[in-house]
Amino acid sequence: xxxxxxxxxxxxxxxxxxxxxxxxxxxxxxxxxxxxxxxxxxxxxxxxxxxxxxxxxxxxxxxxxxxxxxxxxxxxxxxxxxxxxxxxxxxxxxxxxxxxxxxxxxxxxx
Amino acid sequence: xxxxxxxxxxxxxxxxxxxxxxxxxxxxxxxxxxxxxxxxxxxxxxxxxxxxxxxxxxxxxxxxxxxxxxxxxxxxxxxxxxxxxxxxxxxxxxxxxxxxxxxxxxxxxxxxxxxxx
Numbered sequence: 001x002x003x004x005x006x007x008x009x010x011x012x013x014x015x016x017x018x019x020x021x022x023x024x025x026x027x028x029x030x031x032x033x034x035x036x037x038x039x040x041x042x043x044x045x046x047x048x049x050x051x052x053x054x055x056x057x058x059x060x061x062x063x064x065x066x067x068x069x070x071x072x073x074x075x076x077x078x079x080x081x082x083x084x085x086x087x088x089x090x091x092x093x094x095x096x097x098x099x100x101x102x103x104x105x106x107x108x109x110x
Numbered sequence: 111x112x113x114x115x116x117x118x119x120x121x122x123x124x125x126x127x128x129x130x131x132x133x134x135x136x137x138x139x140x141x142x143x144x145x146x147x148x149x150x151x152x153x154x155x156x157x158x159x160x161x162x163x164x165x166x167x168x169x170x171x172x173x174x175x176x177x178x179x180x181x182x183x184x185x186x187x188x189x190x191x192x193x194x195x196x197x198x199x200x201x202x203x204x205x206x207x208x209x210x211x212x213x214x215x216x217x218x219x220x221x222x223x224x225x226x227x
Contacts, residue, residue, distance in 0.1 A: 003153065030212065030214070031213070031214045033215065033216065035218075040201075040221070040223070041220055041221060042114075042116070042203045042205075042218035042219050042220045042221045043154070043203075043218045044218070045215060045216070045217060045218075048213070048214075048215050050212060050213055088153065088154070090216075092214050092216075094212070094214070097144070097156060097159065098144075098156075098216055100153045100154055101153065102152075102153050103152075103153050105151075
């Protein structure tokens with residue numbers, strides 16, 4: 001099925017560094033959702049975005065809904081070891097199903 | 111926040127037996143629930159969309175007689191893996207959609223690890 005282009009696929013960073021990941025699509029979405037998945041667990045919703053250009057924060061996390069409605073990014077500031085996990089973006093159109101990115105695996109070195 | 115539970119969290123069964131997985135939305139009513147399958151290091155693969163009171167809609171390539179879905183109430187959907195075989199071993203995750211106006215969110219359960227011997 002359709003997937004979003006999410007990059008990077010993996011990141012290995014030092015504790016305290018900032019992180020940025022993004023998703024792009026060839027088509028428009030009404031909603032962008034960002035999830036974090038820990039090993040052996042289900043994804044947990046971090047941020048939901050509903051308007052083009054919208055910038056939303058959740059603690060050290062900030063996400064933006066791209067102006068073209070075809071992309072979104074997620075930033076994590078001052079990373080800590082518990083930020084380790086796989087981050088997924090997902091796009092949604094009204095009445096449709098969630099379309100997922102391939103995921104970004106984040107590793108944080110203390 | 112919206113909470114989705116899943117039971118069991120893991121199950122080991124013999125080849126040829128059937129396994130039922132339950133998915134419940136604990137603090138909201140979900141007219142639509144979803145069942146996903148996830149392989150190691152991969153994204154989530156939608157198997158089917160479960161609609162309360164009606165038949166599930168299966169994705170292409172997913173056998174509906176193999177993966178039986180029932181959505182009997184607004185808070186419960188079940189997935190039954192019939193005549194399970196080792197290739198059915200995987201991580202199964204359910205989710206529930208919550209829509210209001212133009213807003214949409216989807217909340218996931220903790221997943222069920224199925225191992226078929």
